[in-house]
Amino acid sequence: MRDYKLATGVVDGAEQPLLLLDGAVYTLGEVLGAHAPASLLDVFRDWARFDGLIAQATPAGPGRDPATVEYRTPIAMPPKVICVGTNYRDHLAEMKVTTLPVFPYSFMRPYTSLAAHGEAIHLPQLPKMVDWEAELGIVIGTSVGPGSGVDPADAIAGYTVINDVSARDWIQSRPHVGIDWVMQKAWDRFQPTGPWITPARCVADPQNLAIELRVNDVTKQKSNTSSMIFGAIDIVRHLSSIMTLEPGDLIATGTPAGVGFGRTPPESIRPGDRITVTIEGLGQLENTFV
Template structure:
Protein backbone atom coordinates (compact mmCIF):
# COMPACT_ATOMS: atom_id res chain seq x y z
CA UNK A 1 0.00 0.00 0.00
CA UNK A 2 0.99 3.58 -0.67
CA UNK A 3 -0.40 5.70 2.15
CA UNK A 4 -0.61 9.49 1.83
CA UNK A 5 -1.95 12.60 3.48
CA UNK A 6 -3.22 15.39 1.27
CA UNK A 7 -4.51 18.93 1.64
CA UNK A 8 -3.35 22.28 3.06
CA UNK A 9 -0.74 22.28 5.85
CA UNK A 10 -2.36 21.41 9.16
CA UNK A 11 -5.56 20.17 7.50
CA UNK A 12 -4.33 17.08 5.68
CA UNK A 13 -6.67 14.16 5.11
CA UNK A 14 -5.77 10.45 4.90
CA UNK A 15 -5.62 8.69 1.56
CA UNK A 16 -3.90 6.04 -0.50
CA UNK A 17 -2.59 5.62 -4.01
CA UNK A 18 -4.38 2.87 -5.94
CA UNK A 19 -2.98 0.49 -8.55
CA UNK A 20 -3.53 3.07 -11.30
CA UNK A 21 -1.63 5.76 -9.34
CA UNK A 22 -4.87 7.55 -8.48
CA UNK A 23 -5.42 9.25 -5.13
CA UNK A 24 -8.30 7.86 -3.10
CA UNK A 25 -9.72 9.15 0.15
CA UNK A 26 -9.56 7.21 3.42
CA UNK A 27 -11.45 9.90 5.32
CA UNK A 28 -14.41 7.62 6.01
CA UNK A 29 -12.16 4.75 7.09
CA UNK A 30 -9.50 6.23 9.40
CA UNK A 31 -9.04 9.55 11.16
CA UNK A 32 -5.42 9.95 10.03
CA UNK A 33 -2.39 7.92 8.94
CA UNK A 34 -1.09 7.35 12.47
CA UNK A 35 0.69 4.53 14.31
CA UNK A 36 -2.57 2.61 14.75
CA UNK A 37 -2.97 2.55 10.97
CA UNK A 38 0.52 1.53 9.87
CA UNK A 39 1.06 -0.91 12.75
CA UNK A 40 0.60 -4.57 11.73
CA UNK A 41 -3.04 -4.79 12.84
CA UNK A 42 -3.94 -1.54 11.11
CA UNK A 43 -2.30 -2.63 7.88
CA UNK A 44 -4.23 -5.90 7.96
CA UNK A 45 -7.49 -3.98 8.28
CA UNK A 46 -6.63 -1.73 5.32
CA UNK A 47 -5.79 -4.71 3.10
CA UNK A 48 -9.36 -5.94 3.54
CA UNK A 49 -10.77 -2.77 1.95
CA UNK A 50 -12.22 -2.69 -1.53
CA UNK A 51 -9.89 -0.01 -2.85
CA UNK A 52 -11.99 0.52 -5.98
CA UNK A 53 -14.92 1.52 -3.76
CA UNK A 54 -12.98 4.32 -2.06
CA UNK A 55 -13.78 7.86 -3.30
CA UNK A 56 -11.40 9.30 -5.88
CA UNK A 57 -9.85 12.65 -4.98
CA UNK A 58 -10.21 15.19 -7.75
CA UNK A 59 -7.50 17.56 -8.90
CA UNK A 60 -3.91 17.55 -7.68
CA UNK A 61 -3.95 18.53 -4.01
CA UNK A 62 -0.80 19.22 -2.08
CA UNK A 63 0.70 16.09 -0.52
CA UNK A 64 1.83 16.47 3.07
CA UNK A 65 4.02 14.30 5.26
CA UNK A 66 2.46 10.87 4.58
CA UNK A 67 2.04 9.83 8.22
CA UNK A 68 1.83 11.31 11.70
CA UNK A 69 3.13 10.16 15.06
CA UNK A 70 6.83 10.80 14.42
CA UNK A 71 8.28 10.74 17.91
CA UNK A 72 11.92 10.57 16.89
CA UNK A 73 13.65 11.54 13.62
CA UNK A 74 16.98 9.71 13.69
CA UNK A 75 19.61 9.88 10.97
CA UNK A 76 22.70 7.88 10.04
CA UNK A 77 25.80 9.64 8.73
CA UNK A 78 28.39 8.49 6.20
CA UNK A 79 26.55 5.26 5.41
CA UNK A 80 27.72 5.00 1.79
CA UNK A 81 31.41 4.40 1.07
CA UNK A 82 31.49 6.82 -1.86
CA UNK A 83 29.99 9.60 0.27
CA UNK A 84 32.52 9.01 3.07
CA UNK A 85 35.25 9.21 0.43
CA UNK A 86 34.02 12.51 -1.03
CA UNK A 87 33.79 13.93 2.50
CA UNK A 88 37.39 12.76 3.10
CA UNK A 89 36.32 10.95 6.24
CA UNK A 90 37.10 7.37 7.34
CA UNK A 91 34.65 4.53 6.81
CA UNK A 92 32.67 4.25 10.07
CA UNK A 93 33.20 1.12 12.15
CA UNK A 94 29.75 1.65 13.70
CA UNK A 95 26.76 3.69 12.50
CA UNK A 96 27.12 7.43 13.05
CA UNK A 97 23.90 8.55 14.73
CA UNK A 98 22.47 12.07 14.93
CA UNK A 99 19.06 13.70 15.30
CA UNK A 100 16.89 15.75 12.99
CA UNK A 101 14.41 17.71 15.08
CA UNK A 102 10.79 16.90 14.32
CA UNK A 103 10.11 20.61 13.71
CA UNK A 104 12.18 20.32 10.51
CA UNK A 105 9.69 17.93 8.91
CA UNK A 106 7.76 19.16 5.86
CA UNK A 107 5.84 17.83 2.89
CA UNK A 108 7.60 16.46 -0.19
CA UNK A 109 6.94 19.54 -2.33
CA UNK A 110 6.99 22.23 0.35
CA UNK A 111 9.74 24.84 -0.12
CA UNK A 112 13.12 24.69 1.59
CA UNK A 113 13.67 27.89 3.55
CA UNK A 114 17.31 28.93 3.72
CA UNK A 115 18.17 30.16 7.23
CA UNK A 116 19.15 33.85 7.22
CA UNK A 117 22.75 33.11 8.31
CA UNK A 118 23.18 30.07 6.04
CA UNK A 119 26.09 30.02 3.59
CA UNK A 120 26.49 26.33 2.64
CA UNK A 121 23.04 24.81 2.12
CA UNK A 122 23.38 21.23 0.87
CA UNK A 123 21.23 18.34 -0.36
CA UNK A 124 21.07 14.61 0.53
CA UNK A 125 18.56 12.05 -0.78
CA UNK A 126 17.97 9.23 1.70
CA UNK A 127 15.86 6.13 2.27
CA UNK A 128 13.54 6.62 5.23
CA UNK A 129 12.53 3.72 7.48
CA UNK A 130 9.34 3.93 9.53
CA UNK A 131 9.02 1.82 12.67
CA UNK A 132 5.73 -0.06 13.06
CA UNK A 133 6.36 -2.20 16.16
CA UNK A 134 8.28 -1.33 19.30
CA UNK A 135 11.91 -2.44 19.00
CA UNK A 136 14.22 -2.93 21.97
CA UNK A 137 17.40 -5.04 21.83
CA UNK A 138 16.30 -6.56 18.53
CA UNK A 139 18.60 -9.04 16.71
CA UNK A 140 19.53 -8.19 13.13
CA UNK A 141 17.61 -11.19 11.83
CA UNK A 142 14.37 -9.92 13.40
CA UNK A 143 14.81 -6.20 12.74
CA UNK A 144 12.83 -5.86 9.50
CA UNK A 145 9.75 -7.34 11.21
CA UNK A 146 9.61 -4.09 13.19
CA UNK A 147 9.48 -1.89 10.07
CA UNK A 148 6.08 -0.55 8.97
CA UNK A 149 7.29 0.83 5.67
CA UNK A 150 9.59 3.13 3.76
CA UNK A 151 9.60 6.64 2.34
CA UNK A 152 11.87 9.15 0.65
CA UNK A 153 13.63 11.67 2.89
CA UNK A 154 15.57 14.80 1.95
CA UNK A 155 18.22 15.37 4.62
CA UNK A 156 18.82 19.06 3.96
CA UNK A 157 22.03 20.18 5.66
CA UNK A 158 23.93 23.39 6.41
CA UNK A 159 27.64 22.57 6.18
CA UNK A 160 28.91 25.74 7.82
CA UNK A 161 26.76 24.96 10.86
CA UNK A 162 27.98 21.36 10.75
CA UNK A 163 31.74 21.80 10.51
CA UNK A 164 32.57 25.34 11.60
CA UNK A 165 30.24 25.98 14.51
CA UNK A 166 31.31 23.42 17.07
CA UNK A 167 31.13 20.30 14.87
CA UNK A 168 27.61 19.53 16.07
CA UNK A 169 25.70 17.75 13.33
CA UNK A 170 22.30 18.05 15.00
CA UNK A 171 22.06 21.83 14.67
CA UNK A 172 23.08 21.67 11.00
CA UNK A 173 20.36 19.17 10.12
CA UNK A 174 17.29 20.28 12.06
CA UNK A 175 16.41 23.78 10.85
CA UNK A 176 12.83 24.39 9.81
CA UNK A 177 12.05 22.80 6.40
CA UNK A 178 15.24 20.67 6.48
CA UNK A 179 13.30 17.36 6.51
CA UNK A 180 10.95 16.87 3.54
CA UNK A 181 9.29 13.43 3.82
CA UNK A 182 7.18 11.54 1.29
CA UNK A 183 5.25 11.63 -0.95
CA UNK A 184 4.12 8.19 0.21
CA UNK A 185 4.58 5.74 3.05
CA UNK A 186 4.99 2.46 1.20
CA UNK A 187 4.24 -0.51 3.43
CA UNK A 188 7.04 -3.01 3.93
CA UNK A 189 5.22 -5.85 2.15
CA UNK A 190 5.63 -3.94 -1.13
CA UNK A 191 9.41 -3.58 -0.63
CA UNK A 192 10.63 -6.89 0.80
CA UNK A 193 14.28 -6.00 -0.01
CA UNK A 194 15.18 -2.44 1.00
CA UNK A 195 18.77 -3.06 -0.12
CA UNK A 196 18.07 -2.93 -3.86
CA UNK A 197 16.55 0.52 -4.43
CA UNK A 198 17.86 3.13 -6.85
CA UNK A 199 17.91 6.70 -5.55
CA UNK A 200 18.72 9.98 -7.29
CA UNK A 201 18.70 13.76 -6.88
CA UNK A 202 18.76 16.63 -9.41
CA UNK A 203 19.45 20.33 -8.89
CA UNK A 204 18.02 22.62 -11.58
CA UNK A 205 17.66 19.60 -13.88
CA UNK A 206 21.25 18.40 -13.45
CA UNK A 207 21.80 14.94 -11.98
CA UNK A 208 23.91 15.31 -8.81
CA UNK A 209 23.32 12.06 -6.93
CA UNK A 210 22.75 8.56 -8.25
CA UNK A 211 23.10 5.47 -6.10
CA UNK A 212 21.56 2.26 -4.84
CA UNK A 213 20.81 1.15 -1.30
CA UNK A 214 22.87 -2.01 -1.89
CA UNK A 215 25.89 0.23 -1.38
CA UNK A 216 25.04 1.07 2.23
CA UNK A 217 27.77 0.27 4.72
CA UNK A 218 25.16 -0.73 7.30
CA UNK A 219 21.91 -2.27 6.03
CA UNK A 220 18.43 -1.27 7.18
CA UNK A 221 18.27 -4.39 9.36
CA UNK A 222 21.64 -3.62 10.93
CA UNK A 223 20.65 0.00 11.59
CA UNK A 224 17.31 -0.87 13.24
CA UNK A 225 18.98 -3.52 15.39
CA UNK A 226 21.87 -1.20 16.33
CA UNK A 227 19.61 1.69 17.32
CA UNK A 228 17.37 -0.59 19.37
CA UNK A 229 20.33 -1.33 21.65
CA UNK A 230 20.68 2.37 22.54
CA UNK A 231 17.05 3.50 22.61
CA UNK A 232 13.55 2.07 22.41
CA UNK A 233 12.20 2.53 18.90
CA UNK A 234 8.47 3.15 18.89
CA UNK A 235 5.84 3.11 16.13
CA UNK A 236 6.19 6.26 14.07
CA UNK A 237 9.91 6.77 14.67
CA UNK A 238 11.61 7.70 11.39
CA UNK A 239 15.17 6.75 10.45
CA UNK A 240 17.06 8.37 7.56
CA UNK A 241 19.69 5.86 6.45
CA UNK A 242 22.40 7.95 4.76
CA UNK A 243 23.14 9.36 1.33
CA UNK A 244 25.31 8.36 -1.64
CA UNK A 245 28.03 10.54 -3.17
CA UNK A 246 27.22 13.70 -5.08
CA UNK A 247 26.35 16.19 -2.34
CA UNK A 248 27.19 19.85 -2.81
CA UNK A 249 30.25 19.91 -0.58
CA UNK A 250 31.72 17.06 -2.64
CA UNK A 251 31.59 18.98 -5.94
CA UNK A 252 34.77 20.50 -7.37
CA UNK A 253 34.44 23.34 -6.64
CA UNK A 254 31.76 22.91 -3.93
CA UNK A 255 28.28 23.93 -5.04
CA UNK A 256 25.60 24.93 -2.54
CA UNK A 257 21.90 25.67 -2.87
CA UNK A 258 20.75 29.23 -3.48
CA UNK A 259 17.31 30.86 -3.40
CA UNK A 260 15.45 29.96 -6.57
CA UNK A 261 17.13 26.58 -7.03
CA UNK A 262 14.90 23.60 -7.78
CA UNK A 263 15.66 20.25 -6.12
CA UNK A 264 14.03 17.05 -7.40
CA UNK A 265 14.71 13.63 -5.93
CA UNK A 266 13.28 10.15 -5.83
CA UNK A 267 13.69 6.55 -4.75
CA UNK A 268 12.59 3.50 -6.71
CA UNK A 269 9.04 2.59 -5.68
CA UNK A 270 8.79 5.44 -3.19
CA UNK A 271 7.89 8.39 -5.38
CA UNK A 272 9.50 11.76 -6.04
CA UNK A 273 9.95 15.06 -4.24
CA UNK A 274 10.25 18.57 -5.69
CA UNK A 275 11.30 21.62 -3.68
CA UNK A 276 12.18 25.23 -4.43
CA UNK A 277 14.71 27.01 -2.23
CA UNK A 278 13.44 30.24 -0.69
CA UNK A 279 15.39 32.99 1.03
CA UNK A 280 14.44 33.46 4.66
CA UNK A 281 12.05 36.29 5.37
CA UNK A 282 13.71 36.81 8.74
CA UNK A 283 16.77 38.85 9.65
CA UNK A 284 19.08 37.76 12.44
CA UNK A 285 21.42 40.30 14.00
CA UNK A 286 22.92 38.09 16.70
CA UNK A 287 23.26 34.42 17.37
CA UNK A 288 22.47 32.66 20.65
CA UNK A 289 25.92 33.54 22.03
CA UNK A 290 25.47 37.22 21.24
CA UNK A 291 27.93 37.22 18.33
CA UNK A 292 27.09 39.52 15.45
CA UNK A 293 26.29 37.69 12.21
CA UNK A 294 26.81 39.35 8.86
CA UNK A 295 23.58 38.35 7.15
CA UNK A 296 21.64 39.59 4.19
CA UNK A 297 18.15 38.63 3.09
Protein backbone atom coordinates in the same frame (compact mmCIF):
# COMPACT_ATOMS: atom_id res chain seq x y z
CA MET B 1 -2.81 -8.67 -0.24
CA ARG B 2 -2.74 -5.65 -2.54
CA ASP B 3 0.15 -3.23 -2.78
CA TYR B 4 -0.53 0.38 -1.80
CA LYS B 5 1.11 3.53 -0.44
CA LEU B 6 0.17 5.89 2.38
CA ALA B 7 0.44 9.68 2.68
CA THR B 8 -1.11 12.65 4.45
CA GLY B 9 -2.77 15.46 2.54
CA VAL B 10 -5.57 17.99 2.41
CA VAL B 11 -8.88 16.78 0.93
CA ASP B 12 -12.09 18.81 1.17
CA GLY B 13 -10.30 21.32 3.38
CA ALA B 14 -9.24 18.73 5.98
CA GLU B 15 -5.83 17.17 6.61
CA GLN B 16 -6.20 13.39 6.63
CA PRO B 17 -4.49 10.08 5.84
CA LEU B 18 -4.45 9.12 2.18
CA LEU B 19 -4.14 5.89 0.26
CA LEU B 20 -2.60 5.42 -3.20
CA LEU B 21 -4.15 2.38 -4.85
CA ASP B 22 -3.91 1.48 -8.55
CA GLY B 23 -2.72 5.00 -9.37
CA ALA B 24 -5.59 6.83 -7.64
CA VAL B 25 -5.70 8.62 -4.28
CA TYR B 26 -8.41 7.96 -1.68
CA THR B 27 -8.84 9.10 1.89
CA LEU B 28 -8.64 6.32 4.45
CA GLY B 29 -12.18 7.25 5.45
CA GLU B 30 -13.36 6.43 1.93
CA VAL B 31 -11.71 3.03 2.19
CA LEU B 32 -12.20 2.00 5.83
CA GLY B 33 -15.35 3.92 6.68
CA ALA B 34 -16.21 5.77 9.86
CA HIS B 35 -13.67 3.84 11.93
CA ALA B 36 -10.69 4.96 9.86
CA PRO B 37 -7.81 6.37 11.96
CA ALA B 38 -7.39 10.13 12.13
CA SER B 39 -3.66 10.12 11.31
CA LEU B 40 -0.92 7.91 9.94
CA LEU B 41 0.63 7.82 13.39
CA ASP B 42 -2.53 6.04 14.54
CA VAL B 43 -2.15 3.63 11.62
CA PHE B 44 1.39 2.69 12.60
CA ARG B 45 0.46 2.32 16.26
CA ASP B 46 -1.73 -0.61 15.20
CA TRP B 47 0.18 -1.48 12.06
CA ALA B 48 -0.47 -5.22 11.72
CA ARG B 49 -4.24 -4.75 11.88
CA PHE B 50 -4.47 -1.71 9.61
CA ASP B 51 -2.09 -3.12 7.01
CA GLY B 52 -4.38 -6.12 6.64
CA LEU B 53 -7.53 -4.03 6.54
CA ILE B 54 -6.19 -1.56 3.98
CA ALA B 55 -4.70 -4.24 1.72
CA GLN B 56 -8.03 -6.08 1.51
CA ALA B 57 -10.33 -3.06 1.24
CA THR B 58 -12.11 -2.10 -1.96
CA PRO B 59 -12.53 1.67 -2.31
CA ALA B 60 -15.68 3.13 -3.80
CA GLY B 61 -15.48 5.72 -6.55
CA PRO B 62 -12.79 6.70 -9.03
CA GLY B 63 -10.34 8.32 -6.60
CA ARG B 64 -8.19 11.38 -7.31
CA ASP B 65 -5.23 12.22 -9.47
CA PRO B 66 -2.11 12.18 -7.20
CA ALA B 67 -0.86 15.35 -8.92
CA THR B 68 -3.88 17.32 -7.67
CA VAL B 69 -3.36 16.59 -3.96
CA GLU B 70 -1.83 19.09 -1.53
CA TYR B 71 0.49 16.91 0.56
CA ARG B 72 1.62 17.24 4.15
CA THR B 73 4.48 15.54 5.97
CA PRO B 74 3.36 11.88 6.22
CA ILE B 75 3.73 11.79 10.03
CA ALA B 76 3.64 15.31 11.41
CA MET B 77 5.01 14.57 14.90
CA PRO B 78 6.83 11.23 14.96
CA PRO B 79 8.04 10.15 18.41
CA LYS B 80 11.63 10.31 17.14
CA VAL B 81 13.48 11.44 14.02
CA ILE B 82 16.87 9.71 13.78
CA CYS B 83 19.45 10.23 11.05
CA VAL B 84 22.40 8.05 10.08
CA GLY B 85 25.46 9.63 8.51
CA THR B 86 28.56 8.37 6.67
CA ASN B 87 26.73 5.27 5.42
CA TYR B 88 27.88 5.12 1.76
CA ARG B 89 31.54 4.43 0.98
CA ASP B 90 31.63 6.88 -1.92
CA HIS B 91 30.17 9.64 0.27
CA LEU B 92 32.84 9.02 2.91
CA ALA B 93 35.48 9.47 0.24
CA GLU B 94 34.08 12.78 -1.02
CA MET B 95 33.81 14.07 2.56
CA LYS B 96 37.45 13.05 3.13
CA VAL B 97 36.58 10.50 5.84
CA THR B 98 39.28 7.84 5.72
CA THR B 99 37.99 5.33 8.29
CA LEU B 100 34.90 3.18 7.80
CA PRO B 101 32.43 3.33 10.72
CA VAL B 102 32.19 0.19 12.87
CA PHE B 103 28.53 0.94 13.70
CA PRO B 104 25.87 3.28 12.24
CA TYR B 105 26.88 6.85 13.08
CA SER B 106 23.67 8.62 14.07
CA PHE B 107 22.12 11.76 15.52
CA MET B 108 18.61 12.94 16.37
CA ARG B 109 16.61 15.72 14.77
CA PRO B 110 13.51 17.65 15.96
CA TYR B 111 10.24 16.95 14.17
CA THR B 112 10.07 20.67 13.36
CA SER B 113 12.72 19.88 10.72
CA LEU B 114 10.17 17.91 8.71
CA ALA B 115 8.63 19.33 5.55
CA ALA B 116 6.17 18.08 2.95
CA HIS B 117 6.45 17.18 -0.71
CA GLY B 118 5.74 20.30 -2.77
CA GLU B 119 6.37 22.67 0.14
CA ALA B 120 8.52 25.75 -0.47
CA ILE B 121 11.50 25.55 1.89
CA HIS B 122 12.72 28.89 3.21
CA LEU B 123 16.51 29.05 3.41
CA PRO B 124 17.63 30.48 6.76
CA GLN B 125 19.79 33.59 6.73
CA LEU B 126 22.69 32.40 8.89
CA PRO B 127 24.10 29.36 7.02
CA LYS B 128 25.62 30.06 3.60
CA MET B 129 26.48 26.49 2.55
CA VAL B 130 23.15 24.62 2.50
CA ASP B 131 23.43 21.19 0.91
CA TRP B 132 21.23 18.34 -0.36
CA GLU B 133 21.27 14.64 0.59
CA ALA B 134 19.03 11.98 -0.99
CA GLU B 135 18.18 9.26 1.54
CA LEU B 136 16.07 6.16 2.06
CA GLY B 137 13.77 6.56 5.07
CA ILE B 138 12.53 3.84 7.44
CA VAL B 139 9.20 4.01 9.30
CA ILE B 140 8.83 1.87 12.43
CA GLY B 141 5.58 -0.05 12.96
CA THR B 142 6.32 -2.26 15.98
CA SER B 143 8.08 -1.26 19.18
CA VAL B 144 11.56 -2.79 19.40
CA GLY B 145 14.15 -2.12 22.05
CA PRO B 146 16.70 -3.61 24.42
CA GLY B 147 15.44 -7.00 25.55
CA SER B 148 12.19 -6.77 23.58
CA GLY B 149 12.82 -9.96 21.63
CA VAL B 150 11.38 -8.35 18.48
CA ASP B 151 13.20 -9.09 15.23
CA PRO B 152 14.42 -5.74 13.80
CA ALA B 153 13.13 -6.75 10.37
CA ASP B 154 9.63 -7.20 11.80
CA ALA B 155 9.73 -3.72 13.35
CA ILE B 156 9.98 -1.98 9.97
CA ALA B 157 6.54 -0.98 8.68
CA GLY B 158 7.59 0.88 5.56
CA TYR B 159 10.00 3.01 3.59
CA THR B 160 9.89 6.59 2.32
CA VAL B 161 11.93 9.25 0.49
CA ILE B 162 13.97 11.88 2.35
CA ASN B 163 16.07 14.93 1.49
CA ASP B 164 18.41 15.42 4.46
CA VAL B 165 19.22 19.12 4.02
CA SER B 166 22.42 20.18 5.76
CA ALA B 167 24.14 23.44 6.66
CA ARG B 168 27.80 22.64 5.97
CA ASP B 169 29.25 25.90 7.35
CA TRP B 170 30.18 24.25 10.65
CA ILE B 171 32.10 21.33 9.16
CA GLN B 172 34.98 23.48 7.99
CA SER B 173 35.23 25.43 11.26
CA ARG B 174 34.35 22.64 13.70
CA PRO B 175 36.12 22.68 17.08
CA HIS B 176 38.04 19.69 18.41
CA VAL B 177 34.95 18.46 20.27
CA GLY B 178 33.32 17.73 16.90
CA ILE B 179 30.50 18.90 14.64
CA ASP B 180 27.61 20.90 16.07
CA TRP B 181 24.79 18.69 14.71
CA VAL B 182 22.11 21.18 15.80
CA MET B 183 23.71 23.96 13.77
CA GLN B 184 24.10 21.64 10.79
CA LYS B 185 20.83 19.68 10.80
CA ALA B 186 18.13 21.04 13.12
CA TRP B 187 16.87 24.03 11.11
CA ASP B 188 13.14 24.23 10.52
CA ARG B 189 11.95 22.38 7.38
CA PHE B 190 15.39 20.88 6.72
CA GLN B 191 14.06 17.34 6.20
CA PRO B 192 11.50 17.14 3.40
CA THR B 193 9.95 13.67 3.57
CA GLY B 194 7.47 11.63 1.55
CA PRO B 195 5.03 12.08 0.09
CA TRP B 196 4.45 8.32 0.21
CA ILE B 197 5.21 5.60 2.72
CA THR B 198 5.42 2.20 1.01
CA PRO B 199 4.73 -0.83 3.23
CA ALA B 200 7.85 -2.94 3.77
CA ARG B 201 6.15 -6.05 2.41
CA CYS B 202 5.70 -4.20 -0.91
CA VAL B 203 9.47 -3.58 -1.21
CA ALA B 204 11.17 -6.73 -2.49
CA ASP B 205 14.66 -5.67 -1.41
CA PRO B 206 15.31 -2.34 0.35
CA GLN B 207 19.02 -2.88 -0.31
CA ASN B 208 18.60 -2.82 -4.06
CA LEU B 209 16.80 0.43 -4.88
CA ALA B 210 18.02 3.07 -7.34
CA ILE B 211 18.30 6.46 -5.65
CA GLU B 212 18.74 9.76 -7.49
CA LEU B 213 18.74 13.49 -6.70
CA ARG B 214 18.41 16.26 -9.28
CA VAL B 215 18.83 20.01 -8.87
CA ASN B 216 16.86 21.91 -11.50
CA ASP B 217 16.72 18.69 -13.58
CA VAL B 218 20.51 18.20 -13.40
CA THR B 219 21.49 14.88 -11.80
CA LYS B 220 23.76 15.37 -8.78
CA GLN B 221 23.42 12.02 -6.99
CA LYS B 222 22.84 8.66 -8.67
CA SER B 223 23.42 5.45 -6.76
CA ASN B 224 21.76 2.37 -5.29
CA THR B 225 20.95 1.42 -1.70
CA SER B 226 23.09 -1.68 -2.26
CA SER B 227 26.05 0.66 -1.65
CA MET B 228 25.02 1.35 1.95
CA ILE B 229 27.59 0.25 4.56
CA PHE B 230 24.83 -0.65 7.02
CA GLY B 231 21.49 -1.82 5.62
CA ALA B 232 18.08 -0.89 6.97
CA ILE B 233 17.80 -3.93 9.24
CA ASP B 234 21.33 -3.43 10.60
CA ILE B 235 20.48 0.19 11.43
CA VAL B 236 17.29 -0.77 13.26
CA ARG B 237 19.16 -3.54 15.12
CA HIS B 238 21.83 -1.09 16.27
CA LEU B 239 19.48 1.71 17.31
CA SER B 240 17.10 -0.66 19.11
CA SER B 241 19.99 -1.98 21.18
CA ILE B 242 20.30 1.54 22.61
CA MET B 243 16.73 2.84 22.80
CA THR B 244 13.19 1.64 22.26
CA LEU B 245 12.05 2.45 18.75
CA GLU B 246 8.33 3.20 18.64
CA PRO B 247 5.62 3.08 15.98
CA GLY B 248 5.90 6.15 13.78
CA ASP B 249 9.61 6.71 14.40
CA LEU B 250 11.38 7.93 11.27
CA ILE B 251 14.96 6.96 10.43
CA ALA B 252 17.05 8.46 7.61
CA THR B 253 19.71 6.01 6.46
CA GLY B 254 22.48 8.12 4.94
CA THR B 255 23.32 9.54 1.53
CA PRO B 256 25.52 8.50 -1.42
CA ALA B 257 28.16 10.61 -3.14
CA GLY B 258 27.25 13.73 -5.07
CA VAL B 259 26.48 16.22 -2.31
CA GLY B 260 27.31 19.84 -3.05
CA PHE B 261 29.97 20.13 -0.35
CA GLY B 262 31.97 17.30 -1.90
CA ARG B 263 32.12 18.87 -5.37
CA THR B 264 34.96 20.91 -6.89
CA PRO B 265 34.24 23.74 -6.51
CA PRO B 266 31.65 23.19 -3.74
CA GLU B 267 28.01 23.83 -4.61
CA SER B 268 25.11 24.83 -2.38
CA ILE B 269 21.36 25.30 -2.61
CA ARG B 270 20.33 28.71 -3.92
CA PRO B 271 16.96 30.50 -3.82
CA GLY B 272 14.82 29.20 -6.64
CA ASP B 273 16.47 25.77 -6.80
CA ARG B 274 14.08 22.86 -7.35
CA ILE B 275 15.35 19.62 -5.84
CA THR B 276 13.87 16.24 -6.71
CA VAL B 277 14.69 12.97 -4.95
CA THR B 278 13.53 9.72 -6.54
CA ILE B 279 13.84 6.23 -5.05
CA GLU B 280 12.89 3.24 -7.15
CA GLY B 281 9.42 1.97 -6.27
CA LEU B 282 8.92 4.49 -3.45
CA GLY B 283 8.14 7.67 -5.36
CA GLN B 284 9.41 11.16 -5.95
CA LEU B 285 9.91 14.02 -3.48
CA GLU B 286 10.20 17.55 -4.86
CA ASN B 287 10.72 20.91 -3.17
CA THR B 288 11.64 24.42 -4.23
CA PHE B 289 13.93 26.45 -1.98
CA VAL B 290 13.19 30.15 -1.54
